[in-house]
Amino acid sequence: MSTLELEQVSRWFGNVVAVNDVTMHLGPGVTGLLGPNGAGKSTLINMMAGFLPPSAGTVTLDGRPLQRDPEIYRDLGLVPEREEMYDAVSGWDFVLANARLHKLPDPKAAARRAIATVEMAPAQERDIRTYSKGMKQRIKMATAIVHDPTVLLLDEPFNGMDPRQRLHLMELLHRLGDQGRTILFSSHILEEVEQVAGRIEVMVAGRHAASGDFREIRRLMTQRPHQYTIRSSDDRALASAIIGEASTSGVELVTDPSGVGTVQVQATDFSAFVHALPQLASRHGLRLLEVRPADESLESVFSYLVAR
Amino acid sequence: MNATVATLTRRSLLGRKRTLVLLLLPLALLGLCALARILAGLDAGFEQELDGALAPDLLEAFGIAILMPLLGLIAGTGSIGPEIDEGSIVYLLAKPLNRYSIIVTKLTVALGVVVVFGVLPVAVAGVVLTGEVGTVALAFAVGALSAGVAYSALFLLLAVLTRNAVVIGLIYALIWESLVGGLVPGAQALSVQQWSLAVVERLLGDSAVRLGVESAVGFGTAVVLLVVVTLGATVWAGRRLQTLRLNAET
Numbered sequence: 001m002s003t004l005e006l007e008q009v010s011r012w013f014g015n016v017v018a019v020n021d022v023t024m025h026l027g028p029g030v031t032g033l034l035g036p037n038g039a040g041k042s043t044l045i046n047m048m049a050g051f052l053p054p055s056a057g058t059v060t061l062d063g064r065p066l067q068r069d070p071e072i073y074r075d076l077g078l079v080p081e082r083e084e085m086y087d088a089v090s091g092w093d094f095v096l097a098n099a100r101l102h103k104l105p106d107p108k109a110a111a112r113r114a115i116a117t118v119e120m121a122p123a124q125e126r127d128i129r130t131y132s133k134g135m136k137q138r139i140k141m142a143t144a145i146v147h148d149p150t151v152l153l154l155d156e157p158f159n160g161m162d163p164r165q166r167l168h169l170m171e172l173l174h175r176l177g178d179q180g181r182t183i184l185f186s187s188h189i190l191e192e193v194e195q196v197a198g199r200i201e202v203m204v205a206g207r208h209a210a211s212g213d214f215r216e217i218r219r220l221m222t223q224r225p226h227q228y229t230i231r232s233s234d235d236r237a238l239a240s241a242i243i244g245e246a247s248t249s250g251v252e253l254v255t256d257p258s259g260v261g262t263v264q265v266q267a268t269d270f271s272a273f274v275h276a277l278p279q280l281a282s283r284h285g286l287r288l289l290e291v292r293p294a295d296e297s298l299e300s301v302f303s304y305l306v307a308r
Numbered sequence: 309m310n311a312t313v314a315t316l317t318r319r320s321l322l323g324r325k326r327t328l329v330l331l332l333l334p335l336a337l338l339g340l341c342a343l344a345r346i347l348a349g350l351d352a353g354f355e356q357e358l359d360g361a362l363a364p365d366l367l368e369a370f371g372i373a374i375l376m377p378l379l380g381l382i383a384g385t386g387s388i389g390p391e392i393d394e395g396s397i398v399y400l401l402a403k404p405l406n407r408y409s410i411i412v413t414k415l416t417v418a419l420g421v422v423v424v425f426g427v428l429p430v431a432v433a434g435v436v437l438t439g440e441v442g443t444v445a446l447a448f449a450v451g452a453l454s455a456g457v458a459y460s461a462l463f464l465l466l467a468v469l470t471r472n473a474v475v476i477g478l479i480y481a482l483i484w485e486s487l488v489g490g491l492v493p494g495a496q497a498l499s500v501q502q503w504s505l506a507v508v509e510r511l512l513g514d515s516a517v518r519l520g521v522e523s524a525v526g527f528g529t530a531v532v533l534l535v536v537v538t539l540g541a542t543v544w545a546g547r548r549l550q551t552l553r554l555n556a557e558t
Contacts, residue, residue, distance in 0.1 A: 049402065051554040068550055070404045078402045080554075084394035088319050100312040101403040143399060 002062050002075060002150040002182045003027050004048055009057035011043050018043040020206040021057070026184055030177035032197030033186040034217070040206040041186040042081060045155050048184070049078045061151060074102070077144035081155035083136055085128050091115070091139045092124035095146055102147040114142040117172065133160030141169070145176070152176060154185035158192055170196045190217075225249065226270040226293060230263045230277075233287040239263050241284050247272035313400060313413040321386050321421060330421070333378060334429030337370050341433040361520040363437040364512075367448040368521065371430040372508070373501055376452050377481035379426040380459025383418035385474050389467035398554055408546035415464055415542060422456035444519070447511035455504035458534050462500070465541040468548045489524075496524035500537070506530030 004026040011019040019040040035041050046052040047059050050066035050073075059066050066072055086094055095115055099107035115121050118138040123131070128139065137157060144152060154173075158166050173196050177183050187193050193200055194214035202210040202217060210217055232238045239251045242265055250266035267273035281288050322330075344366065348355035391397040400410055430452040434445025466473040488495045489502070496502045506523035507530060509516045516522070523530065
């Protein structure tokens, strides 16, 4: 059982603040680190892996500082985001080399076990350069678990995997988490995270935006105000009807540069609004030409969480 | 030293194509020397010249001044630079391994490459040119070795310090050592080439003057500088590796 603790950790590169005052405690089980690209997830993982000193604050593993101490890697496994490995060696040779670098008593048995765990035994004799993305990802995984670490950090492990490989990795993470290991993986896809992680930490623009189990995060994400852009046969009549609805908090008539008018609606309860809109339109004899959520991008979901 | 690190380094340094390219340099040297030998057999005047200053000139100009810095650059930077660039160095760093032992191992592998593709060919070239296993061949082999050690350590450090190690190394070898060193006498004192030449000069003994081998620095100074640069570069590289930053998104 291991605990990774981040206390008021910040990291800046010149004038750019990549991670801003993050406090996080990671215990046994699977934790998902969720956030859009550029949110500081990789910087955070690099600091947790001891490869980047924080500009301020402390990162410790069971009370031990992570910097300048190669011994921590006996307890810590890392799956880096980048794909490059030693391409000219076979999967088996590479995992075995990793076992030897850990100075394990029986490196061959450890390598066999790790490769079996990620189900790469059939392709283990092939050179790494001939592997698909998903196979590389699995060999990376095998190198990270070959020494049976108590802490496992994975940077975007699902990138480039097909659905079957994804499912397999999710099961594996579940299993490793159930064994009492402390596992953290990063992702920018909510659905991915909520299927595996018992706990979710959300990072946005370098800040720790939210923390909790996935239901909480899901609720935060779905109950936020939603923006819709609507075109209709009579925008003004529609706007006045919409503002009468309890599920909305604001309506604006907007004409874009090309002269096309739209109604912009701010809905506070998105499911009630989606149900009410067609009824309201037929009651007033209006035709809806287009209904489009205006801000469904992940970034806007995240930035809502930050602004909260 | 770590055998696993050595194996991984050797396998990424000596891919099939890389080995062929590396072979070109010593083959060019040997070809040139063989040609000189053949010409000497045809022409007595040329043979006289070859027995005089031509052999050391060739070994100095091609062996010490071109082959060794280039091999040192390829092997020194190649033993760690690509791993740092690609990020695969993380597989070595995320291990309970002493950082100095990683550097020393990589330096040893680089040196092995330099010996096989540089020092041995220089020795063989010396034998071919002089027609005997004698002082000239030995002196230049030892000189080449001393240059190879210093160049490897220096360029390995450069690869740990900067991603532009190859360019900077080339500029040092071509501009500083060859051009500036050739024009500005003071610059020669800070040149691996001159230090190793001092080793050659000492080993040639009295015949050094007759053979036209002359270094800009004394033997003692040269040896001290060679040792200091090699050790200093190795220690600095090890220290630097302890705090090497890995940026995932660069």
